Amino acid sequence: MVNPWLLLLVPLLPALGAAINGFRAFWWPKTPKNRAITNAIAIGSTALSALLAAYSVLSYVRGGTEHAFQHVYYSWIPAGIGQVTGGFISNFGIDFAFRLDPLSCTMLLIVTWVGCLIHIYATGYMSHDTGYTRFFTYLNLFMFMMLLLVLGANYMVMFVGWEGVGLCSYLLIGFYYDKNFAAEAGKKAFIANRVGDFGFILGIFLIFNTFGTSDYGRVFAQITAHGHAYAGVATAICLLLFVGACGKSAQIPLYVWLPDAMAGPTPVSALIHAATMVTAGVYMVVRSNALFRLSPTAMAVVAIIGAVTAIFAASIGLVQNDIKKVLAYSTVSQLGFMFLAAGVGAFTAAIFHVMTHAFFKACLFLGAGSVIHGCGGEQDMRKMGGLREYMPKTHATMLLATIAISGIPPLAGFFSKDEILGNAFGYSIPLWLIAVVAATFTAFYMFRLYYMTFRGKYRGAHVEGIEESEPKHAGHDLIGSHTHLDQGDQHSDKGHGHHDDVHLPHESPASMTGVLWILAILSVIGGLVGFPTGLFGGAKETIFQRWLEPILVPIGDHHFHFHEASKSTEVVLILVSIGVAVFGIALARRWYFSDPSWSTPKRLGTNFSFIHQVLENKYYVDEIYNATAIGGTVKLARALSWFDANILDGLVNLVRHITVIVLGHGSSMFDKYVVDGAVNGVGAGAREGSSALRRMQSGFVQNYALVMGGGIVLLAAVYMFTKA
Amino acid sequence: MPEIDAWLMLSGTIFTVGLVGVIIRRNMITVLMCIELMLNAVNINLVAFSHRLGSLEGQVFTIFIITVAAGEAAVGLAIIIQLYRLRSSINVDEARELNG
């Protein structure tokens, strides 16, 4: 039996670590901290929490996994007195409760163990940073929030974690706050996430209103009992929840924040923006699979958005030269694969890919961190090359992870991606084709990254020609430039030798390479749970599918079908997915390795300069968002200045306008909100508008009296022109 | 015309005069007087209703309003004196440092 109090300690330990380190970091900001103590607190708490998590999962598995383990710690938000809402459902309160079932167990282990590894890695990576203790405070706080998100037994506890990880992500993206673009990137992430959260909280409200509870168990039980009755509302709920997932998991159209989020330190990119937080959206969709299966429409939307995001981001990744940007777009694309899997009904495949992706993408990001660290802060792959000789361990581990993500058997990525492709094929051939092309792109850009970085000759010493060809991105990690924050003395020669005239890359410390090895090994063997249980016999169900079986609750008389492919089709599908991977790799090798001058890609770049431009500028999405936002701002400002001139009439009309917008065009409102909002739009627009409103505040007290009198007239008008 | 309507019209007129006065007069003392006008309009109303309904509540209310108005006027005059000391004027528009 699971001990609920030990389970409670799993999130509480990192919280405690955050509290202690936070106290140390903020109370005496000027005094240097003893890093050994910071390490002991930060890593000790996460490691202990990881061990407890493993223990809890083991004891849960021993007790059998058919039923979820659930423990109510206390009643968090009590319900009203004897309230009964519409129909047959009474109103439950919200408990602070944790739930262990195969799904949360999987996520729990990923979060705690990968998190723990990345903590260890960060001790090496951040060793030169003065914000060391502050960094680990945020990281521990993130662990706490992420564990709440995963363990929570109802949507409200999940929401607490959901908001919390968003906040930590914001703090960590803006970690180098003295750099303007880091703060800007933090703001962008925050706004995009708020749009998503808006959908999520509305979805929760709708769940609450429909089922009278937000508890997973109760909601699913009601769906099992009266599946039909909820088919209509399920579509609305699922679409709202999916808006939340789009924000958190960086799907079209809210993905814009993730590439910019690379402004944060690389361990953060690995932990938050690759392995854990961004998969929260997938987790939430899979968690709500009972609701989603009720609504084929919502499923289709998820699948299409997922597939489109997968190919869209992958195509951008083809031409990026910043090593972290390639990985960022790769993450967006892989998240698209996960949603595609969820959308076509292969929920276990989605979680399987979450798991394997956590291994190889964390390994890739950390490897990239190691490369950046070794090259003294350089992120442009055109100035790398030949690093195999300088950093053999990083090279070996990254090669393994690159093969894994490309989908070459028997490494982890192959199993999960093949499962997704197979299921997509059964659902819709066009989606499958999109996914196959995206998979080809993946293999290509990952090996392009590999060849540009590790093979060929080191190009770091002679870079003059390249310097002007592209302005620096505003998304660079600051490992190189932040050293001015250092107090100076602990600056050793093994890091940051970029003051030297001839700087050669060097291997990273053991704390970093050790973690890389562990993750690389996981990337190799992590997919083995995707073997069919009866490998040579009849059963096609994989070990992982059998493990996750209990989370797919029956949904009454509704059944979601997807076509099972025949044995021969399956073999063909496997061959196709291996084939495209090999093709992508071969192409990358031919273009970027066999021909050291990269003449083919350069020629293509000139011949198809339009496409190249579009891709290089990421389809101009940022520009489009900015342009529409500015257009909207002008309109809004004009409307408001008119309003300024006609205060009394204006009030009535504006309110009517707003009502029309809010109530009349409910759906287009969202669209507008997204388009405007995505970036600085809402901020800028609202600032303009509110400046106009500010001018009303003249300071003359009698004007205020007039406004009050006008208000009464307004009320009378409202009274006369509305219906009871 | 029933008696009560005449009283209501009287009080409404006085209230409006007071209201407009508060909005347009610039001299603080005049504004204060206009506020008193508004309160007295209320008193007329209350007494008229009290008379018609034959209940004393309205008249009690009136007494309280007169008291309260006196208290308010006292504080108001103190504020005006302070305004005069700081700005050498009792023009309401003098006080517009706070805006935006």
Next chain:
Amino acid sequence: MNLTPLLEAHWINAILPELVLCIGGMFLILFDAFAPKARSLTGPIAVVIFILCAWSQRFVAVGTFFGGTYEVGGITRVFDITFVLAGILCTLLSADYLEREGITGGEFYALLMWGTVGMMMMAKGLDLLIIILGLELLSICIFVLLGFQRRLPVSNEASLKYFLMGAFATGFILYGTALFYGATESTNINVMARWFANPDVTITPLLTVAFVLLMAGFGFKLALAPFHPWAPDVYQGAPTPVAGWLSVAPKAATLIALIRIFHAMGPVLPQTKWMTIVAWLAVLSMIIGNSVAIAQRDLKRMLAYSGIAQVGYMTIAMLTINEDAVASIAIYTIVYALMNLGAFGVISMLAKNQNDPQTLDDIAGLGWRRPFHALALAVCMFSLSGLPPTGGFVSKFYIFRTAVQSGHTGIALIGIITSIASVYYYLRVVYYLYMKESAEGQTRIDGGIFATGALAISIIGIFLIGIWPTPLFHAASYAAHLLLAR
């Protein structure tokens, strides 16, 4: 004349908290006059008096008193606690503020106490006369408190503006009351309720005018748009602890008075469009408050607009008076008192010329200079923006859930949308606290032991209610149940 038959048994127990505060205020004035050397003690004594007042709640007699004009019950206790809480926080903040600004405290605290008495009268009044007397007692105290820094032009201006607008609004309330009196034949709320409950009652246009006037007057006290323009100016000019108190306590008192009035009108509300008017006020407040706050760089003005929006949220719950609505408003006011006074508390510690605006630049980089005070401000901002697990989240959740359950889904939706937009300006404060470097010659934060204690109370309260709201919820729901059971 023998008054005994007019006074119910235990009448003195019914007004015990008010008596404690009245006498306490007088004592403080005398103490200030006769022991000028011990002036530094006035603050602590004031806190003790407030605590005594809270303690006296134990002995309060429950029931209706003074000829059916004064009702003491569960809900008035909950609101009394809110007023006392606001009073204590304001006193603690003022203790250090007044000393820094060189103001003597006796009258200041006395006015605070008498203002609190006024609010208690508003909460307990079962007669429009009592409610209006409480309102006037409160208003007169506020006029003086606002102008307490006599030498500061802004303080005088704040006082003047609040006085003019307040007297103007009182005129509306009184006129509306007079019209109600004429129609319902009484100023007693219970009698009015019986009149409204009569199925033959017809709603004349005159009654609607009365309702509009009443809403204009009370809307002024609540700073509901469009009766809000005074709020930013007054908050900016007022002594900061007073601004914090003013943004919280009088609103709570007005809300409970309105709850009583709306409840009495309950039977006729379905056949009138009166609640449509209230709904428009709420929507306007949420939109205007949240959008204009974005443009503010002055912290007090920003909080004023935020307050306009917050009171808009509370008004949503008023649209249908039921147990959940009353309970959620009670919870919201308590949480709002904690978070808003906490925020104003940090601002009150900015040691600069009080005639100048206190802007975002003054708090830049505070996270590194004064971690505790920065943390307090950040927590208050998180709570105001409704992020879990703060009290602000729980209280907003209750408000919106109540609105949705009562069928006001559209308005709740506007509330949720605007509150999500509001995060932008709340979090901007946090951004300035932690992601800006402090400049040379930055404004000093000057927080003494009392003010810091007030911040600690705020933080603890916000998290306590955010993490474990059950006891408060049960108390508020039970009190609401008793209030509406009649």
